[in-house]
Amino acid sequence: MVDFRDFRAGSEVVLGNALGEGSTASVMRFDVERGGGAEEARVPKRLRRLRTLPPPAVDRSFELTLGSSMSGGPEWRIGGRAFDMERVDIRTRLGTSERWTFTNPSNRTHPMHLHGFLFRVPGEPGWKDTIPVRPGASVTVQPWFDPYPGRYVFHCHALEHGDFGMMLQMEVEQ
Numbered sequence: 613m614v615d616f617r618d619f620r621a622g623s624e625v626v627l628g629n630a631l632g633e634g635s636t637a638s639v640m641r642f643d644v645e646r647g648g649g650a651e652e653a654r655v656p657k658r659l660r661r662l663r664t665l666p667p668p669a670v671d672r673s674f675e676l677t678l679g680s681s682m683s684g685g686p687e688w689r690i691g692g693r694a695f696d697m698e699r700v701d702i703r704t705r706l707g708t709s710e711r712w713t714f715t716n717p718s719n720r721t722h723p724m725h726l727h728g729f730l731f732r733v734p735g736e737p738g739w740k741d742t743i744p745v746r747p748g749a750s751v752t753v754q755p756w757f758d759p760y761p762g763r764y765v766f767h768c769h770a771l772e773h774g775d776f777g778m779m780l781q782m783e784v785e786q
Contacts, residue, residue, distance in 0.1 A: 619644045631721060631744065665732065665756050668711035676716045676745060676768070687777045688768065694777030700763065702782035709756045716745040723769040731755040742769055757784045
């Protein structure tokens with residue numbers, strides 16, 4: 613939630629990415645056109661309780677690495693694999709949860725993103741769909757595969773990493 617009451621008409625408010633560089637440093641700009649109005653929105657004192665997740669059915673580990681493709685060019689990999697549209701890398705069941713650990717031995721941050729489903733990070737409140745895995749670090753997440761079956765991808769949300777193969781497919785089966 614953003615409160616613009618303290619900004620005059622004509623102000624530009626930029627949402628920045630402290631970890632970004634170049635074109636990823638500025639995320640979004642808000643141009644304040646008018647102000648002075650009364651705001652009636654209120655943040656509730658207590659947010660809705662989080663649903664209890666089923667215990668993880670499977671533990672999976674993924675190392676995030678850089679290698680060379682068959683053509684000799686750079687290739688980012690998840691768990692030793694680069695993206696292949698013809699391959700399903702993970703099969704899981706609808707309604708289950710799993711425990712995934714991403715380990716990053718590279719010197720670049722990898723914002724890992726899951727399509728179609730949310731996950732929790734142990735010890736952190738709320739749901740997420742993207743989590744940064746910093747150089748030399750590991751992050752454990754617990755995705756919950758509910759409510760939709762189908763084929764989805766998970767990938768590094770750094771565009772150039774995904775373009776160079778850092779994406780895998782999963783199938784959520786009924």
